[in-house]
Amino acid sequence: MKASEVGYAKPASLPEVFALLEKNEDARLLAGGQSLIAGLNMRLSNPTLLIDINGIAGLNTITESGGTIRIGALTRHLDLGASPLIAAKLPLIAKAVPHIAHMAIRNRGTIGGSLALSDPATELPACCLALNATMTAASSKGERKIPVKTFFKGLFETDLKQNEVLTAIEIPLPAAGSLSGFSELVRRHGDYAIVGLAAQGVRKGSSWSQLNLSYFGVGDHPVLAANASEALLADKSMADAQAVLASDLSPSEDAENSAATKLHFARVLLGRVVASMS
Amino acid sequence: MNARDSGLTFLDRPNSYIGRSVPRPNARRLVMGRGTYVDDIRLPRLAHIAFLRSPHAHAKIRGFNLDAAKAAPGVIGVFTGADLAKVCTPWVAVLSHFKGLKSAPQYALPLDRACWTGEAICAVVAETRAQAEDAIALIEADLDPLPAAVDMEAALDPSTPVIHPELGDNLAFERTLDVGDVDTAFRNAAAVVEQTFQIGRHTGVTLEPRAILADWNDGEEKFTIYHSFQAPHMMQDIVCKHLDLPEASVRVVCKDVGGSFGIKVHIYPDEMATVAIAKILKRPVKFIADRMESFVSDIHARDHRVKGKMAIAADGEILGFEIDDLTGIGPYSVYPRTSAVEANQVVNLTGGPYRHKNYRARARVVFQNKVPMCQYRAVGHPIAVMVTEGLIDLAAAAIKMDPAKVREKNVIADDAHPSVAASGIKFEKLSHQQSLKKLLSMMDYDSLRKEQAELRKKGIHRGIGIATFIEITNPSAAFYGVGGARISSQDGCTLRLNPQGGVIASIGVTEQGQGTEAVIAQVVATAVGVPLSDVRVITGDTDTTPYGGGTWACRAAGIGGEAAWQSGKALRENILEVAGVILQAAPGTLDVRDGKIVDKANGNERMPLAELGRVAYFRPDTLPADLKPEFVVTRHYVPKDYPFAFTNGIQASYLEVDTDTGFVKLLKHWCVEDCGTVLNPQLVDEQVRGGIVQGIGAALFEVCRYDENGQMLNATMADYLVPMASEMPDIDVTHVVSPTASSELGAKGAGEAGTAGAPAAVVNAINDALSPFKANVAAQPVTPQDILKAMGKV
């Protein structure tokens, strides 16, 4: 299918973006275009104006300061995966990036686009939840910090307002010795996950002192499996933790898998991911 | 005699290209992006078409409000079924050799009823495709949903609506066969095994979608139709028939084609609508199916439920098979090949590699409100092979015999040919025993079994699956012609020697991306005696190539290749006749090698071909008056002694099942294949590999999922899982060579072998891996959830 006619603007600064957003209620920001353009071609949405943010300087840097890693919203998946800083300080993200789509898509797709879109079966939203990220949203009224726990609102729905641009993602450096684990189930490499788990935690000896189990593909947006991590923090067995997952997650069926199968997958991933964190 | 072994035939000429993996002449052009696909063609006044497609599986079309669409920017015309019926007559896809096959008239656009979700019901032509789509959104269609027949199991229930009431019921075709004494065989068996196999409905996802550009030139009252298609002459004939045009008024040109797999050998209503509209508008009109409409308008394939039963003796002898096949073909039999062929093949092929004499079969073909089903790569084969090989593995387990042993004991012996299978199909020469032996040594079967046993102790569950297959290739007129279809089984090749020594070959078989042009060039270069780079091949043009069938059912190399061979030999003779006069030598003492006339005995150069060309074309005055150089020759070929040149082979799969998740990891795949003379080993091996990948798609990934209302649920590339490289195993391919004696080249087809055997090899391997759990799967595609369910884990 071919997209309907749509306007296009490529401003060079954020204030210009804000002005265009205020003036055009059904404008859409264009980042990597890997989801948006496909959606336009499929005529899923029909905006009047695309505001291309690729010309804005400074939105694609990754920096560290004061115990926080700051990732610019326009950082491409490929650059995120290749960043030595990310590999050293946020290995969870480095583990997740190769699972995002295919090379050609990672070459264009951005972390900001991924979070703003909030596809429930994707890797980076779940990583941000596991890592307790904070989103920076900017508009003509200034900047607003949104903690990840209130950022994801529903299916393809976030706390971002129509007139806001997601400019950066801030992630606190995990405690020294913190461990990460990542795994997802896909029929074909690069597919959206059937079920995935991004985990970050701290272990003292054989006991966990902190553990974030961030699941994706099992709800409208990534979910922390609080009861399962509580069970593991309380030194309960893996089987116990897997059993209580049913109270944390309520996946819905997809074309190939029933809800029960997806819960089964989530349990298998729990065992495997936690075992891999060492 | 096997030409390749003798060392004395023309095939072993000093400059033979046959049997060599020479690069494809068109590969560089295509890789550089300089191919010409239909969508690359830009004509003046080109208009673009988009279709409104039915959102219902079955609906009465009460009418349309087209005012807004007609007034939309860029719109040139809006057309309904009634408009097109004035210029294009409907068709009914039946063939007289399928007794009782029935179907209903199908129009370019339906007159008053939509019969599947995705059926084109109205067309908009505009200056751009985007404008046409904008206007489509403005059409108000007054559709009255009707009860739909969706489930093929229920198609014949009295409570199910009859899709075409004038036909009486939803049964399109039925065939039964009863050979030998099946009941006694089953009564005397040591074990009788039974299984119901489901083969999912899937489709062929071509890289280039269906595409057609019809250009009616009113000045010369002639169509030029650029078409992404396999059989240009067939299309020409059908356009003539249904638009009431003389043959001279229709030229069909198929330039580069980006894959077809059988998808592009059928008559599609939306393509006929495009042709009809171009005639009405008197201008070029283009239709390119987009990916999403392809899923609901390209033919679907398979969709079979087969109840199978097999009897085996205690010593492993197969005593008989019984099958009951049911297949749903959508609301119409597809024109002109019909949708009865696949079920018919299932009956013909099941049990085919084996010696048993008792066979009972029934196949029923039913109508339903889903996308029409028709021939796709390896028609019927993967179904027959799955049923046969799946039952053999069950039987082997029942009598506790190694599955490879059961096959060894039962395949028709290599020295028993010519032979006839229980179903009546005739084999000229097959090599099951050699192939099986080669396979077992290639995969190191015994070590693999040991490795499997060792790993099982560690909780790693691997499986080995084997599948023997036969494949129908080089079809004679028995396939379609005898049933009344105007589809050519013969093909011709015309060669022209140019003054500088170059050769132009034009041929009726077509290039779909599989390498036909390369093979034809190799054969021509070898037969004439010129460097490969001096041969240019023209295919896919009804005005400039000899009349032919095109590409389907594995015939381009076997049939087209032989026509090229005979033509090349004839041209060489003509060349030597003239050379003999110029050189004052007996033609029999001369030869053409590497573009030069040489002494046959010692290869010494006598004259370059360019010199011969110079004299013949520019100084014919220097030649004797009675010498008439004939440097254009044509030869035709059609197989006559056998209805089909059957090939055979065997595949094996080695895989690992993750018993926690039900995920399957393919570790390795092997194929031994016998397509007779191998003209280009690399092309043959890649055909086999590509075919195997499509077979793996059927086994594990691909399925058109429908809900109970007849809506296809996964009609996007994100949801319809085509097999991708990351998940594919290494595939080892090797050959046994049993040339057919029907032709001098001895080549048979190789394009469908991979698809025929791969699903059964993979599914058998999964069941082998699951055997410690007493779990078994028999519905394709096999999903992780299916495996978990079979194991009782979900």
Ligand SMILES: Cc1cc2nc3c(=O)[nH]c(=O)nc-3n(C[C@H](O)[C@H](O)[C@H](O)COP(=O)(O)OP(=O)(O)OC[C@H]3O[C@@H](n4cnc5c(N)ncnc54)[C@H](O)[C@@H]3O)c2cc1C
């Ligand atoms: C075949 C395929 C497979 C894929 N598989 C995966 C996968 O496995 N995992 C995965 O994570 N992704 C996958 N993707 C999606 C890909 O990663 C996208 O790049 C990503 O989801 C969106 O990023 P983008 O930069 O392309 O955003 P765009 O497509 O440009 O935009 C997406 C949406 O976000 C909005 N937006 C973009 N940037 C901002 C911003 N800074 N502030 C506010 N709103 C913004 C846009 O307006 C739009 O609504 C796949 C895509 C394809 C085509």
